[in-house]
Amino acid sequence: MSQVSMTVNGKVATGEVEGRTLLVEFLRENLGLTGTHVGCDTSQCGACVVHVNGRDVKSCTMFAVEADGAEVITIEGMAAEDGTLGTIQQAFQDYHGLQCGFCTPGMVMTAASLLAANPKPSEAEIRAYLEGNICRCTGYHNIVRAIMAASGQDVSGIAAE
Amino acid sequence: MPKDHGIGASPKRREDVRFLTGAGNYTDDINVKGQAYVHFLRSDVAHGTLNGVDTAAAEAMPGVVRIFTGADFAEVGGLPCGWQVTDRFGEVMQEPAHPVLAQGKVRHVGDPIAAVVADTYAQARDAAEAIEYDIDELPAVIDMKAALSKGAPKVHDDLTSNLCFDWGFVEENKEAVEAAFAKAAHVTTLELVNQRLVANAMEPRVAVGDYHRATDEHTLYTTSQNPHVIRLLMGAFVLGIPEHKLRVVAPDVGGGFGSKIFHYAEEAFCTFAAKAINRPVKWTCSRSEAFISDAQGRDHVTKIELALDKSNNFTALRTDTHANMGAYLSTFAPSVPTWLHGTLMAGNYKTPLIYVNVKAVFTNTVPVDAYRGAGRPEATFQLERVIDKAARELGVDPIKLRRQNFITEFPYATPVAVEYDTGDYVATMDKLEEIADMGGFEKRRKASAKKGLLRGLGVNCYIEACGIAPSHLVGQLGARAGLYESATVRVNATGGISVMTGSHSHGQGHETAFPQVIADMIGIDESMIEIVHGDTSKVPMGMGTYGSRSLAVGGSAMVRAAEKVINKAKKIAAHLMEASDADIELKDGQFSVAGTDKSVAWGDVTLAAYVPHNYPLEELEPGLEETAFYDPANFTYPAGAYACEVEVDPETGKVTIERFTATDDFGTLVNPMIVSGQVHGGIGQGIGQALLEGCVYDDDGQLLTGSYMDYAMPRADDVPFYKVDHSCATPCTHNPLGVKGCGEAGAIGSPPSVVNAVVDALQRGGHEVTHIDMPLSPSRVWQAMQQG
Numbered sequence: 001m002s003q004v005s006m007t008v009n010g011k012v013a014t015g016e017v018e019g020r021t022l023l024v025e026f027l028r029e030n031l032g033l034t035g036t037h038v039g040c041d042t043s044q045c046g047a048c049v050v051h052v053n054g055r056d057v058k059s060c061t062m063f064a065v066e067a068d069g070a071e072v073i074t075i076e077g078m079a080a081e082d083g084t085l086g087t088i089q090q091a092f093q094d095y096h097g098l099q100c101g102f103c104t105p106g107m108v109m110t111a112a113s114l115l116a117a118n119p120k121p122s123e124a125e126i127r128a129y130l131e132g133n134i135c136r137c138t139g140y141h142n143i144v145r146a147i148m149a150a151s152g153q154d155v156s157g158i159a160a161e
Numbered sequence: 162m163p164k165d166h167g168i169g170a171s172p173k174r175r176e177d178v179r180f181l182t183g184a185g186n187y188t189d190d191i192n193v194k195g196q197a198y199v200h201f202l203r204s205d206v207a208h209g210t211l212n213g214v215d216t217a218a219a220e221a222m223p224g225v226v227r228i229f230t231g232a233d234f235a236e237v238g239g240l241p242c243g244w245q246v247t248d249r250f251g252e253v254m255q256e257p258a259h260p261v262l263a264q265g266k267v268r269h270v271g272d273p274i275a276a277v278v279a280d281t282y283a284q285a286r287d288a289a290e291a292i293e294y295d296i297d298e299l300p301a302v303i304d305m306k307a308a309l310s311k312g313a314p315k316v317h318d319d320l321t322s323n324l325c326f327d328w329g330f331v332e333e334n335k336e337a338v339e340a341a342f343a344k345a346a347h348v349t350t351l352e353l354v355n356q357r358l359v360a361n362a363m364e365p366r367v368a369v370g371d372y373h374r375a376t377d378e379h380t381l382y383t384t385s386q387n388p389h390v391i392r393l394l395m396g397a398f399v400l401g402i403p404e405h406k407l408r409v410v411a412p413d414v415g416g417g418f419g420s421k422i423f424h425y426a427e428e429a430f431c432t433f434a435a436k437a438i439n440r441p442v443k444w445t446c447s448r449s450e451a452f453i454s455d456a457q458g459r460d461h462v463t464k465i466e467l468a469l470d471k472s473n474n475f476t477a478l479r480t481d482t483h484a485n486m487g488a489y490l491s492t493f494a495p496s497v498p499t500w501l502h503g504t505l506m507a508g509n510y511k512t513p514l515i516y517v518n519v520k521a522v523f524t525n526t527v528p529v530d531a532y533r534g535a536g537r538p539e540a541t542f543q544l545e546r547v548i549d550k551a552a553r554e555l556g557v558d559p560i561k562l563r564r565q566n567f568i569t570e571f572p573y574a575t576p577v578a579v580e581y582d583t584g585d586y587v588a589t590m591d592k593l594e595e596i597a598d599m600g601g602f603e604k605r606r607k608a609s610a611k612k613g614l615l616r617g618l619g620v621n622c623y624i625e626a627c628g629i630a631p632s633h634l635v636g637q638l639g640a641r642a643g644l645y646e647s648a649t650v651r652v653n654a655t656g657g658i659s660v661m662t663g664s665h666s667h668g669q670g671h672e673t674a675f676p677q678v679i680a681d682m683i684g685i686d687e688s689m690i691e692i693v694h695g696d697t698s699k700v701p702m703g704m705g706t707y708g709s710r711s712l713a714v715g716g717s718a719m720v721r722a723a724e725k726v727i728n729k730a731k732k733i734a735a736h737l738m739e740a741s742d743a744d745i746e747l748k749d750g751q752f753s754v755a756g757t758d759k760s761v762a763w764g765d766v767t768l769a770a771y772v773p774h775n776y777p778l779e780e781l782e783p784g785l786e787e788t789a790f791y792d793p794a795n796f797t798y799p800a801g802a803y804a805c806e807v808e809v810d811p812e813t814g815k816v817t818i819e820r821f822t823a824t825d826d827f828g829t830l831v832n833p834m835i836v837s838g839q840v841h842g843g844i845g846q847g848i849g850q851a852l853l854e855g856c857v858y859d860d861d862g863q864l865l866t867g868s869y870m871d872y873a874m875p876r877a878d879d880v881p882f883y884k885v886d887h888s889c890a891t892p893c894t895h896n897p898l899g900v901k902g903c904g905e906a907g908a909i910g911s912p913p914s915v916v917n918a919v920v921d922a923l924q925r926g927g928h929e930v931t932h933i934d935m936p937l938s939p940s941r942v943w944q945a946m947q948q949g
């Protein structure tokens with residue numbers, strides 16, 4: 001067992017882990033941050049995306065010990081202190097960008113990374129960036145709309161209903 | 162001006178806040194103090210005799226609590242099947258045993274052999290690797306026709322063959338159908354495969370069993386679309402636990418699409434094992450495990466023939482389908498290729514004579530059951546493909562041929578035993594032609610041609626039977642359950658309302674949409690109403706959510722219960738205002754006496770119900786809570802018309818969906834935003850089936866598509882924005898809301914238009930291609946172009 005220590009959503013988090021313990025397991029089981037989900041075991045679905053040192057990372061593909069000393073942000077860290085949803089979160093609600101909600105944390109974290117690097121992405125750029133995030137409910141229509149809207153683009157021309 | 166509240170409005174979903182902040186409560190988020198973890202050792206061969214399982218070394222591994230094998234379940238019931246089909250000859254289907262853990266034989270890759278319970282997951286997995294088991298591998302049967310051939314290895318030794326049933330529908334029509342074919346002016350024949358799919362809800366299945374010895378009470382937390390059904394099936398048929406000692410909780414569930422309807426072995430195991438070791442037991446399915454343990458979908462091989470007269474009227478339809486059941490009968494498997502498929506073969510057309518033959522076959526593959534649409538996509542695909550082929554053979558416009566044969570008068574009794582109550586197929590097709598801008602197709606085709614790409618346009622119609630289902634009817638058809646729904650409307654003293662519904666939400670937004678209905682009925686704010694679901698200890702009874710039934714059946718039960726509440730509240734109001742019950746009106750949350758200015762508020766009445774100081778106690782009980790069960794009089798029949806435009810790259814065979822348009826008639830819409838979202842998601846899955854997805858077994862029964870590395874799920878860059886329209890609404894005539902259901906339409910209606918579009922593109926490009934089996938991968942399309 002190893003001792004790991006990292007900053008998660010602005011707070012110091014420490015714990016004992018095995019070498020094989022994945023970052024997502026540490027977040028969910030040791031820290032009780034169950035917003036980060038596991039939807040596959042081949043790093044394909046993206047339900048487990050978190051930010052590690054400012055980059056979007058599939059937390060099922062990183063060992064907890066690799067994140068020792070890192071700055072980690074999870075979906076639980078995306079709203080304001082008073083609970084006000086962040087811009088991307090609010091856009092997902094406004095544009096019905098989620099249904100069952102299981103892929104949603106990963107989608108929001110991935111979208112946040114995209115918009116940090118590319119503040120006004122085109123539809124094609126959004127779809128390409130979401131290549132590593134699978135949603136089975138929405139057919140992606142409203143996810144793409146939500147991300148476009150969150151980046152300040154007018155989506156009124158895209159059929160809503 | 163869109164409505165801002167009540168029926169027809171699109172308020173933001175209240176459930177979204179918890180999902181968007183990581184505060185959802187999915188089953189894997191539930192941990193019971195002291196829980197142990199189970200890992201299942203599963204067969205790695207498709208068929209074999211299990212001679213023995215040696216657990217001695219594994220039991221000595223660190224953290225192991227107990228290892229269970231088939232011997233521990235020898236006296237425990239098997240997993241039941243909820244539907245019994247009667248075949249063409251009046252015999253009931255062959256129904257094999259379905260043990261929780263393998264009993265002497267394994268029948269598909271993934272069949273559970275042993276279960277290791279340990280202090281941690283990692284310890285359970287480690288110990289499973291130390292189990293030694295002795296299997297004599299047997300030849301596997303994978304292909305359905307081979308499975309029915311003489312001398313084929315039998316999946317179940319105690320059955321007479323691998324034929325589960327040979328079903329004819331309607332058997333009495335068979336000769337008349339043959340006579341119609343004999344005198345047809347034209348017959349179009351198409352052989353096709355509706356390939357096996359995996360539902361792939363993004364949340365893998367989870368089960369947590371808990372047991373309290375002091376009270377002999379069991380709790381199962383599980384990823385289910387219908388917790389009461391699991392309580393009944395598992396309690397009554399597998400473990401012998403009465404309902405009052407068994408609580409089943411299905412909290413937030415991350416998608417289902419049918420795959421979480423069924424009662425699975427892992428649920429029974431965790432419930433059983435928690436008592437056996439007197440400690441909670443948790444199982445979390447990995448995605449790889451889901452591919453070999455979740456019931457799969459579709460897998461039909463069909464020959465369909467359409468007879469037409471010299472004026473191009475459809476005169477008869479005949480189909481011959483082999484339907485794969487897999488190795489065991491999953492909970493509702495026999496209903497899918499029969500009553501959810503044969504009854505829909507009339508589609509939107511007045512074909513007078515129809516005969517459907519389905520042979521259901523056991524193979525050494527994962528069991529097959531309902532997946533979004535369940536039987537109806539299979540019916541729609543073959544019908545809409547053969548019509549398209551007929552139009553091309555006859556040189557007539559595919560839309561014109563459809564229009565000519567549309568059913569236009571309702572109610573309409575089909576030759577396949579159902580009666581469509583309402584619809585307007587001309588209107589949805591008119592709307593489709595308009596909003597898909599079919600007039601602009603030729604211009605777009607030329608633009609594609611300039612880029613060296615072949616552009617095609619495909620159209621299809623669909624109808625489905627939803628709002629499942631009238632109990633008396635499905636009882637005659639083989640269902641071993643009733644398919645009503647229940648709801649309790651509990652009004653609290655201060656006027657707020659809890660609705661306990663048997664419907665289950667796993668993405669459909671019931672917590673937002675159901676209150677819109679109640680708010681309209683009473684005239685109060687939606688925020689005063691909460692929806693409670695997914696827990697057998699809170700909801701009296703429920704048949705759950707599938708078959709696009711939640712609003713049509715569960716919503717109707719809620720309306721009936723609310724009507725009872727309002728009737729009682731009017732009596733209380735009448736007492737408070739010293740008026741007659743019959744004169745009381747309820748509007749905008751105020752009870753008033755007709756023709757007077759007397760009124761009392763909703764909250765005054767609800768308070769009086771619970772503080773009955775001034776109350777007609779001799780006539781009415783205090784309190785304000787009512788329960789209703791609603792059993793539908795008929796199915797509902799959503800219908801629509803879809804159009805797809807594709808570009809095909811002749812160099813590579815790659816298909817790109819350029820435009821996708823859907824016009825649907827869902828009757829009354831409660832929340833148009835949610836309805837559109839349901840259609841979008843269905844279209845996404847339908848495009849997935851048409852272009853990408855397919856479950857492949859090799860000849861030995863090894864699943865070659867066992868992960869997201871191999872099973873191609875549709876991703877954001879595989880699909881376009883969709884244009885959807887629901888304005889051509891003909892309300893359902895037999896439920897109180899006029900709703901029809903919208904959950905499956907997109908998945909039913911979209912695959913044929915994609916394939917029709919690709920065939921159209923290739924034919925316009927000079928290729929004599931009449932059909933390509935799904936998924937239309939670049940290699941399949943390219944090969945078809947080379948051959949045609």
